[in-house]
Amino acid sequence: MVTPDDISAAAARIAGHVRRTPVVEGIGGAVSLKLEHLQHTGSFKPRGAFNTLLSGGVPKAGVVAASGGNHGAAVAYAAKSLGIQAHIFVPEIAGPSKIALIERTGAKLTVVPGAYANALEAAQSYEAETGAMQVHAYDAPGTVAGQGTMMAEWEEQGLDADTVLIAVGGGGLIAGALAWLGGRRKVVAVESTGTATLYNARKEGPESTIQPQGAAANALGAAKIGRIAYNLAERDDVQTVLVDDDAIGAAQTLLWQEVRQLVEPAGATALAALTSGAYQPEPDERVAVLVCGGNIAPDPLS
Template structure:
């Protein structure tokens, strides 16, 4: 697949439907050097996921049965939002661990929502059964070409905004976001994949030589808790020789607090995961290495304002 052309087409396709999210250079977080930040938590529905959802809906024929998606929360909200804006009906399955704020967000976007017990994998099983029963189109959260191309528009947009970095740190769940970044960048810049130590899907897959099922838990599990890395992401990670690190939950929470205290950016744990790798030393840049961090989501489990 020619990912460059796919992402270029996706970038043009979704431009009128997504936010061109802001970027800034910031010297703080106790790092002793400036880093670039892209604030993708300011995207529609609070995460980058709207890009993949709109690209999928705009590039494929949606059947009369509508759409179905399984999600830890952010993807479901994005699909619900895109479906509402484009006039399609959507059925969304989420696990209880998505949390009340994300569940309420999906409901506000007008989707038919079903909450299932357990983890994301249970929601995916239910969504697949619904797809078979109704003929609805499955919008996969991370392991589908249209989703990956849509997420790749983040990096295309960031470069268009003048990204000045040798290395970009990106949080990983199922791998759609980082797959889009790897597909766009190839080896032109170094990409560091950052995962919670309690949900190391890509890290374990790279060690095993293939995607493998991983037990997931921890503070970021409702966004970075896919359990098994997507095949597209795994293949691209091998091709680009991505650098993989894991971080403890306390480092994620510390980065989340730092983003609020120092920049007044309120993000969910997943949104702070990439930054945490720099703050806790899981990734230490070389002298003179220019580094940037993608802040990917702002949907906390509980609404801070009730």
């Protein structure tokens, strides 16, 4: 299990390699928004990538990662920054803007037919053949501890909320938040109806799988929840809220209209729980929302 001490160590390790992302006054009923989509490569993912690579043990063969796009870009960026060879595997549904983002880092890139699970299988084969180190997108202690630095940073910035809404794909981000908070605040998992890994796992068991689909699938499209996230969600009895693609699109539009932030569907998923009414706070409940990814497709300036 990842501990607050692990996250504190990760924060010290990655200092100077990641951005301290801003917090703004909220919209849609949110007290505050943490704009983690302004992190390097457009998502929170560099936190886990840098923590893993800086923890040591990287072989001469370098690193390999499977990703729906954001994790791959983060690993590629971190590897380039540290002078490490990287090979990234992404599924076709990653889309041209995320594929181009990875290509700009100079990492070797392989696009795999199918979904994230297919890219992971290809990355695991490459790992076995070459001896490269696998940097898992969400279900590894180094990744989770790195992602947990986001919540530690948010509290340092004066987070004033009873409840924090976080979008879930494979679960690395929410796992880091839960590990850091240890039950001190309520954390609500928000998933799209097409990528409901945690919701499904808590009904059917941790090994149950889904077929990811919908607007957020190229970022939240894991086939099953990570075991670290599942265990922490069970420990804290985390509430899971589902939102549909129309609600996510409306939240994207609101973020642009109100605070001029362009975000991808995954980045607006947590806010969609509030704006759609899928999550209804109590009258005096203070709520905060994490905006996790900004790699909108197509790239508006491409």
